[in-house]
Structures are given as C-alpha cells and as structure tokens.
Amino acid sequence: MIEGILIGLTTALTLQNILMVMLGCFFGTIIGMLPGLGPMTAIALMIPITYGFDPATGLILMAGVYYGAVFGGSTSSILLNAPGVPGTVATSFDGYPMAQQGKAGKALAIAAWSSFAGGTLSAIYLLFMAPSLSKVSLSFRSPDYFALMILGLTAIAAFSSKGQFLKAMMMVVLGLMLASVGQDSLSDITRFTFNNMNLTDGISFVLVVMATFAMSEALTIILKRNDPTSAAKQVSLTELGSIKINKEERTKMYKTIPRSSVIGFLIGVLPGAGATIASFLAYGMERNIVKDEEKEKFGKGSVNGLSAPETANNAACSGSFVPMLTLGIPGSGTTAVMLGALLGFGVQPGPRLYMTNPEIFWSIIMSMYIGMVILLILNLPLIPYIARILAVPKNYLIPLILFFSITGIYVMSFNNFDIYLMIGIAVVATFMRLYDFPMPPLILAFVLGGLMEENLRRSLLLSNGSWEFLWDRALTACILATTILIIMWHIYKTLKKIN
Amino acid sequence: MNINTTKVISLLFFIFSAFYLYTAYQIQVFAFDENAPFNARTFPIYLGYAGLFFSGLKLILPDPNTIKVQHKTLEYKKTAILIVIAIIYGATILKVGYFLTTSLFLFSSYYFLGERRWVLMFLLSFPFVAAFMYLLHGVLDIYLRDPFLQSIGVMG
Numbered sequence: 001m002i003e004g005i006l007i008g009l010t011t012a013l014t015l016q017n018i019l020m021v022m023l024g025c026f027f028g029t030i031i032g033m034l035p036g037l038g039p040m041t042a043i044a045l046m047i048p049i050t051y052g053f054d055p056a057t058g059l060i061l062m063a064g065v066y067y068g069a070v071f072g073g074s075t076s077s078i079l080l081n082a083p084g085v086p087g088t089v090a091t092s093f094d095g096y097p098m099a100q101q102g103k104a105g106k107a108l109a110i111a112a113w114s115s116f117a118g119g120t121l122s123a124i125y126l127l128f129m130a131p132s133l134s135k136v137s138l139s140f141r142s143p144d145y146f147a148l149m150i151l152g153l154t155a156i157a158a159f160s161s162k163g164q165f166l167k168a169m170m171m172v173v174l175g176l177m178l179a180s181v182g183q184d185s186l187s188d189i190t191r192f193t194f195n196n197m198n199l200t201d202g203i204s205f206v207l208v209v210m211a212t213f214a215m216s217e218a219l220t221i222i223l224k225r226n227d228p229t230s231a232a233k234q235v236s237l238t239e240l241g242s243i244k245i246n247k248e249e250r251t252k253m254y255k256t257i258p259r260s261s262v263i264g265f266l267i268g269v270l271p272g273a274g275a276t277i278a279s280f281l282a283y284g285m286e287r288n289i290v291k292d293e294e295k296e297k298f299g300k301g302s303v304n305g306l307s308a309p310e311t312a313n314n315a316a317c318s319g320s321f322v323p324m325l326t327l328g329i330p331g332s333g334t335t336a337v338m339l340g341a342l343l344g345f346g347v348q349p350g351p352r353l354y355m356t357n358p359e360i361f362w363s364i365i366m367s368m369y370i371g372m373v374i375l376l377i378l379n380l381p382l383i384p385y386i387a388r389i390l391a392v393p394k395n396y397l398i399p400l401i402l403f404f405s406i407t408g409i410y411v412m413s414f415n416n417f418d419i420y421l422m423i424g425i426a427v428v429a430t431f432m433r434l435y436d437f438p439m440p441p442l443i444l445a446f447v448l449g450g451l452m453e454e455n456l457r458r459s460l461l462l463s464n465g466s467w468e469f470l471w472d473r474a475l476t477a478c479i480l481a482t483t484i485l486i487i488m489w490h491i492y493k494t495l496k497k498i499n
Numbered sequence: 500m501n502i503n504t505t506k507v508i509s510l511l512f513f514i515f516s517a518f519y520l521y522t523a524y525q526i527q528v529f530a531f532d533e534n535a536p537f538n539a540r541t542f543p544i545y546l547g548y549a550g551l552f553f554s555g556l557k558l559i560l561p562d563p564n565t566i567k568v569q570h571k572t573l574e575y576k577k578t579a580i581l582i583v584i585a586i587i588y589g590a591t592i593l594k595v596g597y598f599l600t601t602s603l604f605l606f607s608s609y610y611f612l613g614e615r616r617w618v619l620m621f622l623l624s625f626p627f628v629a630a631f632m633y634l635l636h637g638v639l640d641i642y643l644r645d646p647f648l649q650s651i652g653v654m655g
Binding site (some may be wrong): 048049051052053096164166167169170173174176177180184186187189192210219220223224225317393394395398399400402403405406410411414415416419420425430432434435436437451452453456460461463464465494497498 | 504505508509512516519522523526527528529532536537538540541542543546549550553554556557560561564565566568572573574575576577581582586587588589590592593597600601604605608609612613616619620623631634638639640642643644655
C-alpha cells in the first residue's frame, strides 16, 4: 500500500495534475452553485477537455469537478436557500437560518471546514477499504456481478426517483435498450441499427450523457423560464459577517464530524444511495443524538445541524468511488459518467485496476486530499466573489452549455449524424424531465448495459441456460434477496400511498 | 383510469418496447447459435419484456404522484428556436468549419434569447471561440476540422 500511495502522490503532485484539481474544483464550484446544474452536468461538460490528457489526469480533473460541485451547492444553500445540488438540501435547514441571522460568513466557514474534514476522513477510509475490497471482489464470479448490477440499477431507481420507482425502472430499461444498439460484442452481429452505418459502433456514451444532462438541462432552463443565475445576483458581499468559528462551535463540530463522516462514507459506498440520502441521514441522526437544548436549535441555525449534512455529503462523494474503483460498478449517476469516461480512455475499472493501472487508482485517491485542501482555500475567502461572477445572465450561460455539448460530440466523431442524434435524445429527455422521469438511472444502465449482457452471457452459458445460477451461490442469492427486498419495499410504499 | 401525460408517455414506452421486442426477435443469429443458451438476441428479448412489464404496470396502476405541467407558462418558442439553430449548426459545422459556425451559433443564440449588448455578444462568440480553439487545437492537441480556416491559410 505504501508503494501505491507513493505512486499516487507522484502522479497527483505533478504540476499539471495540481492545476487540473484546481481547475476542476473552481469550475465545479461555479456549476454546483447554479440551482439545477449539478455535478453530472459539470463533469459531462468537462469530457471534451479530458480528451487531450492521459486517463489519470482526466479522472483527477473530473474528480475535482465532483467535489467542487458538491461544495458549490452548499454555498447557494446557505446564502440563498437554493440548493445547487440535491445533496445540499439538508445544508439549507440550518445554514440559511444562520445566514439570515447575519452569520453567513460563519455558516460558510462551518460548511467549508466540515466538508474538508468529511472529505479528508472519507478519503482515509477509502485508502484502507478500496484495496481490501478489490481483493475480496476478485472472488466474484459472473453471476455475482450480474446480480450486483441488477441491485445497483434497482437501488438507483429506488433512491433517485422521489417516489416514482416505476418511472425510474422504465428509464433503466431505456438505458439498457440504448446500450444494446450496435454490434454484439461476441458475434459481431449488428442489432437495432436499421442498416444505418453510423449506428454500427453503437451510441456513444458521451453523446448520451451530453444529451440527457448538459443539453437537456439547458433546454429545460429555457423551457421552464428558470434563471439559475438570478439568485446569485442577490448575494451581498457586505452582509457575510465574520468567518471565525469560536471554541464552543469547534467543540460541537469535533463531535459531529467523525460520526457523520462514517455515515456519509458508508451510504456513499451503497449502490444508488449517495450524497442526498447521506446528508439527510446524518442530519436526522445528529438531531437524535444531541442534547435537548441543542435539539431545539435545529432548523434555527444549529452548528451541529449544519456540520452533519455537510460532512456526510462530502464523505459520500468519496464513498461512491469505492464500488466504481473496486468492482467496476458505479454506485451513482456521477460515478457512472466517470466510469464511462474511463472506458473511453481504454481503462477497465474493477478489482484489477489497482494492479494493472496503479497510477490511476492511487492518484485519484491522493488527488482527493489535494482537492479538499484546494476547496478549503477556495471556499473560505473566495466564495462571495465566485458568487458574484455567477451573475452571468442565462442568455449567455445556455448557449455556452449547448456549445460545449456539441463541441464534445464534434471533436469525438466529426459526424453530423451524432449531433442530430444528440439533439433528438436531448429533446426527448427534456420532455421526460418535465414529467419527473429521472435521468441518472438511464445513464447508469447505459454504462452497465454491455457489462451486464456479458456477465449474463457467461452465467447462462456456464449453467447451460438455466437461471439457477441466481441462487446457486450464497453471495449471489444474498445480493438477489436485497434487490427483491428493495422492490417489495417500494411496492408496499406505493400501495400504502394509493390506499 | 385517469389519463394524464405520464400515462401517455407510458403508453408510448409500451409501444416502443413492443417494437423493440419485435425487432429483437428479428435479429439474425448464426445457425449454430440459434439454440444456444445465449445468443445476440437473448438480452434484447429480456429487455423488451422488461420494458413491456414496467410500462404496463405504470399504465395499469393508479398514479399517486400525478405531475401537472402548466403548459401555458412554458417557453416553447425560444426552446424551439434554439433547437433549430442547433440543428443548423450541426448541419453546417463539417462543411463550413468549426470557427465560423460555432461563432455564428453562439451569436445567434444570444440574440434569440433576448440579448442586445452587441459588443459583449461579439466578444463571447468570435474571440471566445478563437481562444477555445487555441486551447483545444493548440494546447491540448485535439484535432479540429475547419475547412474555412484552412482555405484562408489560418489553420494548417
């Protein structure tokens, strides 16, 4: 492990990679602050830039964008009560009341230090957990992987759909259907191409991400007449107040941060869960744990109430890297985008990644520490100024997002068909978004489609066409049972709501 | 059964899944693969049935979270114009070249979204695209096809 850490440090501490973390954090913070534009859009927009880099640098840039976006989201939660990303909704419960009491600077400082501590602690957990889990996952067989992918897709559908489980499952199926277009990986037989040569190689992952996130979000903003930048114009530099945290507040944070970081990390590791659930759980747990006197302050500007979700959402970000790096199965939409980018670089994440590409594996982990430090430096003194930069009118913001999306596809294929296909998918996605059809399950399914078919193929061939492979091994059966539990729980919840 | 737009989308998805399933059955596989436990059409067939199952459930079950969209408040005109501009941009980018089409796309998009600060519009289109091209092509070594700039000798 020491050798790995040194490899990671050597890679992460090159001037180019430090610059990439800084750029990623800065860009991510700006995008994260804009309500409606989350880390997936920010990462998707970065993909064309990463074409010019090696895989480690490209992934470090994207990881920086991810932390930055979550960090930026908390700033708009505190200052404007307008969470930039769902993972920072719980931050606004106590952050915004604190800002209204004239302590916006203090709230930002508590959020920044909590995020820093949460991110750093979870990067330590990741450091120890990822190699061990990689070794364990080497014993996984095709049926286990297949069952795990079903679990991941069901979980993301369950957790990201806000009570719209069936809609999310439809998006999962649609993602898998889109992934099935093109040549079959084993027999090279073309499927669903309708004799169109442009579809022979399948639909590009970048195209689907750009269409369903960047482009569709831009179109949704115009369609709904939203202005994500209007809120930023309200930020007043003079009303932030002091950023100093006193001894009593520090003592409260010392207790909250370790337990919230553990919750955040563990929730982040679970497929489909992530920063939103982690922050709500940490907030709820903190409220139950603290003394009655402090409990009454929750929702009115409690230090514990602000520190807990902020620690947990950053810890969950690092946690979500665990399944991606060790199993090659992303646990969230954001890590699915990063997995797709890695596959684009020709790198196959999974249990062997830390042996075959140690520089990528370890440099991502090491860059997390660097990213956290940079975010701390960036967030504390610069946030009010960054918030002011955001007063760019949407008349400029939207065309620029569309421009980045189309450029991303253009430099990848130099093909008009891909641009038309992207616009077509974006229009459909925009319409579906209006009716709350979630997009992250579609992306995760699209990324996993090929792997899922491959593992099902192997499993069915080994069991001679019998589906018994799903309960032959205890591990596969356990994973399958968890999936069934999630489905049953959702059916129960839906029936309860109907009655 | 309450017919709302979500149900209509589910119905469309049901029809799409049926079409997908039909096409999946039409996939030509090698003769020796026809009766194999797994061939090129196996996974798509399962997907087709899964699509029919979930969209069918959505159609049949009552919708406890009905989404109501206020169509009158939606900005269809500007959205449609942006989509048309993007299609024109996609159609011309290969023939005319990256620099000119991208700059014109940005400039016209700003205009149709209601922007009238001409100097800013110009700065955020032509010089901005030139700088971005330099970053991609010059610094990051990412090839950008541009027949227009090549014809006037600016790009090699």
